[in-house]
Amino acid sequence: MRWVTYRSTDGTERAGLVIDGRIHGLAPGTSVIDLLGDDGQRMAEAASRATDDPGEVIDLAGANLSAPVQPPQLRDFLTFLDHLRNVQAAAQIALDPAWEEIPAFYFANVAAVIGPYDDVPISPGSEWFDYELEVAAIIGKEGSDLHPEEADDHIVGFTIFNDWSARDLQRYEMKLSLGPSKGKDSANTLGPMLVTKDELEPYRSENSYHLEMKGFVNDELMSHGWMDQMDWSWGEIVSYASRGTRVLPGDAICSGTVPTGCLFEHFAAKGPDDFGGWLKPGDVVRLEVQELGATRQEVLPAPPVHRLRTGF
Structure with missing residues (x-):
């Protein structure tokens, strides 16, 4: 369905x-x-x-x-470790073993959930605005302290997720070892539709589904990967999300960025001199995931910033 x-x-x-x-x-x-x-x-x-x-x-x-659902809770994981490896390799930083021990996540802003064709203003104060090509699993029934083998049964289906990011704000505030906060607070796209798991069964692989993922900026292909490049299974991350708490019907459990799935990877690989630039007003971002459809959104100018007494 x-x-x-x-x-x-x-x-x-x-x-x-x-x-x-x-x-x-x-x-x-x-x-x-x-x-x-x-x-x-x-x-x-x-x-x-x-x-x-x-x-x-x-x-x-x-x-x-x-958005097909307005989720009560939205957790964004980092399940594609090659995405992080690509970013850190450019800076000659080794991957911390902790990333391979737990499926790390943060809570995203459910008040910022928007539809698949809604325009997206740049985050106030940001000059490094970015998209992220991801998939969200939608929880179909409540559960807590779920075993990974049973957690997958709590997923009703999947939709595309775009974790819009203000990279300059994110980099600055992460110095405090808290967050991300305003770097990822302005917009979270879900859509265009919720596709139930039975529709995707022909694509089932060991830990996920073999679905092609693409991201375009102004019709130029910028991102390409596969959903089953994930290092954690959907059952594992839903299990981890439910540990000591509840996952609720409609919750979005998101995959994190597929390798090459954002401009920041291009920036990290090429450096500031050869990088093609961040998103700007008028740019159109289109994300496509096989069987899940496509989102298409235009980037708008940022609202004005009301500065704090410190200048931020």
């Missing part, structure tokens, strides 16, 4: 099932998260309603899509 959240012509936000390029909308008042929380019965029943008696049917092309 492929589910979207879209804004209808009457202004209401609806959940819809995508069938053959058309959205079969449910009645207003039911969100995609409302379909989660059990072993799949609610979603299956909703799919039957959407197929047999939809509230409306519209074309997917041109639909006003929101």
